[in-house]
Amino acid sequence: TSPEDGHRGPGDGRTVPPLPPPPLHHPLREGDDVLARWSDGLLYLGHVKRVDGVKLCCLVRFEDNSEFWVLRKDIHSFCGGGEDVCSVCEAPPLKEPLVNCLKCRHGYHPECHTPTIEPEADSDSWICRQCVFAVATKRGGGLKRGRFARLMQLMKLRLPYQLSSLDWDAPHLTNQQQCYCYCAGPGEWNLKMLQCGGCGQWFHEACTQCLTKPLLYGDRFYQFQCSVCTKGPETIHRLPMTWVDLAHLVLYHLSLCCKRKYFDFDHEILSFTNENWDSLLLGALSDTPRQERCHSLLNALNSHKDRFVSGKEIKKKKCLFGLQVRAPPPLSTDSSLLITDPPVNITHHRRSE
Template sequence: CVTTSRPALSLSPPSLFPPSPLSVSLLRMGGVSEGDDVLARWSDGLLYLGNVKRVSACGILCMSLKQTSRALNMEMLCHYCHSGCLSCYHPECHTPTIEPEADSDSWICRQCVFAVATKRGGALKRGRFARLMQFMKLRLPYQLSSLDWDPQHLTNQQQCYCYCAGPGEWNLKMLQCGSCGQWFHEACTQCLTKPLLYGDRFYQFQCSVCTKGPETIQRLPMTWVDLAHLVLYHLSLCCKRKYFDFDHEILSFTNENWDSLLLGALSDTPKQDRCHNLLNALNSHKDRFVSGKEIKKKKCLFGLQVRAPPPLTSDSSPLITDPPINITHRRRSE
């Protein structure tokens, strides 16, 4: 059981809506005991400082020191984190493999590079850690072919995603690579110019593994119906409500975040015309939206028929009907 406090080694200020502690993977392995401070990776890809409240009877083994007998003469100590987590690696166990000529006094492990470089809205794009992260992202620290996916390729049984191999939820600020199909945390990508909204899949993205270099990304065209759906879905997860006032919440949120939405052809729409277009989309698509008037509430209220992210035009499957995931902070037992 791990309780968390603040982001650890995150370089960005807190966002309006906190990340979700849906699942957690401990990044300090081996010798973990009650009361220890640990780094815990949340589903948003960021690392948070946690405190161990209980250790299961089965124990936790250090992934990087599987062969203890060999560790004494074949270990590489991370220069950045050795004072805290004592991460040691066999040269062939680290991803990427540690070169023989690596400077033992300055080498930094993958874990610390990701911890420093990741941030809300996308990882660092400049500086030493950004360059190190880009180099390490050319290879995944796991076999993608070994993951067991659901039929829609949204989740895998191993809860292993992204470059960091951490847990994740596809609808909570993640991008899917169009080539390999893997999902990547917003916090671990270095190609975004604006933060993601929950459920925003209107991107054509390729990961660094597939491009063998920097990630590529392109914004897909959106309609007013897509925009209304995306805003309502984002608000429903953030506020944990189904219905929202059009003027004070839906339109207000859209106007306040207009430039961040990257709306392409819609972006030139004058502010005075946005109200009409959004309202028309909400009223004319009963398959997606429900108004307060239909349920004997105020007619200015609108909600989603099914609380699910907006579908892409390329989707061959219907809307995902599973209930949305609660994104509030809570304790999680391991």
């Protein structure tokens, strides 16, 4: 399987290789088996079809035979061949031998790994950042208990890149380097990501350990602080939502999942809302009796023409509703804050037919 199905990856997603012989560094070549980090923060198994040394990217074929260009920084090889060198700086051992990861067997200079490998680290049980994230990241939120959850929390206290070196667009939604989160992987801000209120960086749902419920696409109604900013566990608080916000969020989520614009009110919009009522964490709206939700949602859809379009306006069934602009709900009731330009994903591109 591969990162198809809209913006999501396959099945459980991650594949961490078994323990091969200690890898010996070599440049990526056609036919190499690799792990490619996708924009959801997870790793997927594939193999290299083509290498572009100028653009520093590779065409990767995934397990369902789909092919995408992936930046070199987001590709992790577990093949061997050549001189034993550090996986980060690609230099040979210095005064001391490299520290090898128990799981993937890649070697590191202690000062090259993030965080620095402590001198007292047990070389027979030490696990690198890459493998910790490969195991601990999950759809709906990372592991919260166990050894890998604890290791992940420690790894998240420092970013493996300089936040100040990233080139952001004006709304601070995307950066040219396609470097986000604790994992330094690609991302798309409107697809299950949280923005830290302290540093402004965006973090994958899969890499966070603070969520009690999975995110919906476009759900930004959270006040979130990353582990780097808190110098410890992440903090998160749900922001209040109105019926208009709820209607907008549900329609946006459905439009991405189903790849359609219009949805039947009773059978899709209301049904989805009721089925996911507890997961929506609606705060003051949570106590609304089931029989009253229909009226409140329908009123929101019919009374905000700036956001929603009904079927009767386009000579379709009046029970159908869609978004005027397919964009996530704004955090303010000011409709001018709606973002009309979709996020640009510069990391993954379909192969030209």
